[in-house]
Amino acid sequence: MNSPIVPLTFVFALLIILPLRSNATVLPIRMADKFILIEGTADDVTGYFVLDTGASGLILNARYFRSKSYSGLTAFGVNGEPAKVETLYVDFELREEKWKGQQAALIPLDYLEVAKDVEILGLVGGDLFWKYEMLIDFEKMEVHLQRAGKGGESLLESPDFDAVLPISLKAGMPCMEVWMGNKTYILGLDTASEDNMISRNRRDELEPWLSDRGTKFFRGISREISEVESGYLSSVRIGDIFCSPMSTLFTDLSGINWNFSGPNIDGILGFELLRQYRVAINFKSKVIALSPYRSSILMDLVSKDAGRRDSIMHRQSGAPVLSPAQHDRNR
Template sequence: MAGWQKGECSSLVSVNGITFKNAVRSPDPDPSGDFNTLIVPIKRAGNLIIVEAQIDSVAGNFVLDTGAPYLVLNATYFRDMPHIAEQESAGLNGSAPGSFTTEVHNFNILDLHYPRLTADVTDLSAIENGKNIKILGLLGTRLFNKLAITVDLFRNTLYIHKLNDDGEIPLAEKAFHDPWMVTPFKYMNDIIFIKGAANNNTMWFAFDSGAETNLMDYDRVRKLLPGMQVISRTKTTGVGGSSSEVIYARFDTLTIGGRRFIKNRVLLTNLDKMGKAYGHSVDGILGYDFFIRGIFTINFVKKEFEMYIYTNQ
């Protein structure tokens, strides 16, 4: 789930619409917590990964969303937060009209404490409706950029690891050993880009734990298409009545980190707008259909993605 601004909007200081040109905001301070590995229970809503977190006294559900660069709050519940920057109008970057940037204080994921966090406030009703679960916001990657996370969807557990001086999870703290697949990734504009191949065609994928399916850009994968079996062709209608057509199809082989994933499913659409939001064009997005194949660890410091096959370790 991506498409948020790139974060530059938070560099200037703005108080309720008045921007101070010569004042520059300091980056969000690092989080703290008395743990080496924090074990956080996960909930599921459809194919979304839900983690409960707390902002001051408000507690609720957040989507673990590596497609979001940082914290995003649902405007339904946070539209009265102070504005520190307005966002561009909808269309260019995919953010909804009326979106703005704010900052929150005392954000906690169990024992992991963030004294201050920059956050976008935007409409997330499309996620909430149909899931019947209250979504306060999205946990983007910047929350974990000094850490590593392991997501075990077979036991619905999230491990948040502190890293040693080498940027590694200390061996004694590893929940799983002997990864089945390891791949480096590029971390650009707080988005994870993984190089892979679909039916032997090299592609760059964004890894998005908030995408409930894999996605590919229709124009960029045209040569892959002939012969692909179509599961369905559907139209989706969004806020404001805009609709997009998508094709849901099967493709045989996805190769990531030298490992082959077979029987893949993908939504074909136009990813231009999403690429603009990422600040980098993208051929495809790896979502649920990919990450449900195993337990995955993202080390944001070493910029390494690992996948484990479950063996009750």
Template structure:
């Protein structure tokens, strides 16, 4: 059976001071802008470093996290309590820190992101109450690969919006109009099951990194090449809390000299030094790290799953 795996989403970052218990009040979103019958633009909020949008599902409206590291649509069991026989057989899922036993699975008739209706999708049903508590939001679930793969996904941290444009089986947009923004570069990636795998270099050492919109910080495998580790400069320790409440302490710092190509390079990125062995075992792959928020804040990025390509969009010259 399929293994659900979210690279970093189940490993919530907490500082040594913990989280405030105050209630920040409700989070509201303006309506999505419908550009055509195939394309919509949806504003998002950054909650800590997570991309959060508003969606409607099973007569409920609420917050969903955009997570390319998740295989399926995930529903928060706290808000979707139905009879046990409404669900299919349970299966096993895994996270960065520990395994989550037996998530329930439900087939949905309809999922609505504003005016886009997505039908006949499976979802995993997991208790995400710890996410709600730590992030102080009313969380209905997580939107993952199974929803996103049918679209060209433009993640724009500059304007805080995500644009979904439906594609055909070859990855061609059904909307013939071009983006208003200029595409300045592109790179290929490999799709390993639902995981975007990029070839990255650190000081000219080639590595494989997964790309995950729900990774609040980048991750680097602490067992990677020593020639790479010498460009990781530690600064403090953080606590990772897994879905089952298990905690581990990790080192946080800056990773330098990260490049995708001779033209695409990054400023030093906040990175956690972690053990990725469990993740690699779950996927049957060998990743040296994860790129998340720190990647997307430096590159306005378009993901095309069908073509296995990333496109990078130019920043305005007068960016403040």
């Protein structure tokens, strides 16, 4: 029997509802399967962008934007496959939050648009938020964004967060210690990864906690399709909170560790984590906080999505690695 082709990257309630903070920019969420879409504007073009903390900066869909001058920049996917891309500088906005003269990489994203049946102007990477706090709330279907230390209540100060952990950043992607099986690992949080990904070198030591083993296919920025081992991984703990079994792919992560600055990681968490926990991240002070959803409404949303997961090609993040000199000019 052929292995199913499923969606990839390159995770519910009576919840204490937080009061709306006057200092926070609130971005409504639209879901495209497991992608978080937020509305933004690059120069004068407005539309939906994928929130992608696994990307190191701003990526624009080459279908809608053209570079005024060629600049050789290399993008690397999770498997480390390189792709030459063009770049340009744009004024980028997420409602009240603005980035002037932000460098962006141009990459064709038409295959994502076809798979998700929605126009996607680009990907908004974690490196744009180095001065920000971010709250991802699937119960309210909102992303809250505010400047860290700007004043007012921090997005991480809610007493109902069950786990508060330090993080480090890998090209803008938050990374933290996570307990899997009987030891700790370093995992990144990629908000655009539809399944979790763990280094295939760790598969054997996690074997006792795997179920529903099989294989799946995914496509990277090179558009080549790869077949990888998969399964549902249990016994995952973040701080003092345990996660439900999560869909996990086992693949080669040496490319991302070699090409991206920051700590070497053992894996990547994505939608499989975000569907279980409300997550707040302070990129400036390098802290992450999580609290579990308890709403059956959110579980219904996940169940509807699960019914379609075998029919859509998974995507793999293809974030360009930007040198410090190539970051937005306003730092």
